[in-house]
Amino acid sequence: MNCLWLFFQTGGILGCMKIAVIGAGYTGLSAAYDFAREGHEVVLFEVNDRPGGLAMGFKEPGWDWSVEAYYHHWFASDHYMLDLIEELGLSEKVRFPRPYTVMLYKGKWYPFDSVLQALIFPGLGWGINKIRFGLVGLYLRLTKNWQPMEETTVDSWMRKWAGDKVYETMWEPMLKGKFGPHYRDVNMAWMWARFHARTSRLGTYQGGFQAFADDITEVLQNLGVEIHLSTVVEGISKELVVSTKVGQEDFDQVLVTTSPGLLSKLVPALPDNYHTGLRDLKSMGAIVLTLALKHQLSKQGYYWHNIPKDQDFPFLAVVEHTNYLSPDYFGGDHIVYCGDYRDPGHEYFSLSKEKLMEVFLPPLTRINPDFDPSWVKKSWLYRTKYAQPVPELNHSDKIPPLETPIPGLYFASMSQVYPWDRGTNFAVEIGRRAAVEMMSS
Ligand SMILES: Cc1cc2nc3c(=O)[nH]c(=O)nc-3n(C[C@H](O)[C@H](O)[C@H](O)COP(=O)(O)OP(=O)(O)OC[C@H]3O[C@@H](n4cnc5c(N)ncnc54)[C@H](O)[C@@H]3O)c2cc1C
DSSP states (O other): OOHHHHHHHTTTSSOOOEEEEEOOSHHHHHHHHHHHHTTOEEEEEOSSSSSOGGGOEEOOTTOSSOEESSOOOEETTOHHHHHHHHHTTOGGGEEOOOOOEEEEETTEEEEOSSHHHHHHOGGGOSSHHHHHHHHHHHHHHHOOOOGGGGGSBHHHHHHHHTOHHHIIIIIHHHHHHHHGGGGGGOBHHHHHHHHHHOOSOEEEETTOHHHHHHHHHHHHHHTTOEEEOSOOEEEEOTTOEEEETTEEEEOSEEEEOSOHHHHHHHOTTSOHHHHHHHHTOOEEEEEEEEEEESSOSOTTOOOEEEOOGGGOOSSSEEEEGGGTSOGGGGTTOEEEEEEEEEOTTSGGGTSOHHHHHHHHSGGGGGTOTTOOGGGEEEEEEEEEEEEEEOOOTTGGGTSOOSBOSSTTEEEOOGGGOOSSOOOHHHHHHHHHHHHHHHHTO
């Protein structure tokens, strides 16, 4: 029901609201879209100079497409995102090229993006371990009963059902890579969701993810949303007054889409126990070094290199973007991301780009022995201390509801996406869910 219609129906008692959205990532963008379509007055605040949040991109003068600051793609099963794109009439811009994912085992790279390839992967031999691997994968793909799984860790569930060998070869290295010292705390529901919701087909947007964020932003502007880029929100009072460098503005409702830690800082008026709950939500940070190379790195054309932690690489993944998309979109440059997840206190967050390159470049010869640092034409370093929430045992009890204890103040973030692994698809889901809840309150 449109708010103007409601206004007349209720004699002005209910009607259009003035709503602030803090953050122009996909949670904020999709919520702003739904508010604006219903006729509400929306003001969107974003600290960066462009929309897109963690999925934003950057572009060199000679490139036709942008490159994501943190490597991104969609799964064919990302229906919240794909439905939104369809609603916006932009589906013809979605592409699903066929990339190749490989996994390192005993110094060799093995294809690893289909059930069949996983089954012929040599790391498990040909006996009972392969059967257990297959059966556990099938069970997790088919069952919908994830709730009991959050009472147990991946570590203990997998050891029990898949066995030590399967777990230690296939899943433990990935968990260690993503969650570092917290890997034994991750609950099994999170792992279930990865099996259940992911496909090997990977999608992107014509022009890159930044082009999509720009397209949505244009829709928002046409709907009358006021967008303030390069604007830091410094505080929000319990009366819903939003403060920035340029002044203060009051709202009927506010949706915050930042990290839980930042919400806590922005709104000191929240009750103490709520602050404690926000601070208890653990997360990992991410570091991505992006290289524009003169030559192709993986001669075999591999896109995603999964690197188990015990293989002695200083990062978790090497992603050759131009083995997924043509280098022609990037002026002939070969784009390679080296990415890692680390605790926010790790030295990778304070080392200079030059120092990190000294650590990150030498192992690239394990992908291509001819690689030489002189291949690097240009490099970029992106780091964020809030990248991947850590879902511990009974995580659902720790997730704050969308509505905070302050009336009219709502919070929707990656830390509340569960049991699914966070991603732009679930950012759209939680953003739109928050909009429905706020508009019906
Ligand atoms: C390394 C990495 C790889 C990923 N890969 C994928 C992938 O392949 N596919 C996928 O779908 N997802 C991927 N994700 C996850 C995806 O990026 C996130 O789930 C999604 O972007 C979260 O959107 P959001 O809007 O909830 O949060 P964010 O994108 O974090 O948006 C929050 C926004 O708030 C802004 N903000 C913060 N503080 C303030 C302030 N004080 N004032 C104003 N604005 C503020 C921020 O600048 C940001 O734009 C990846 C993430 C990382 C880190």
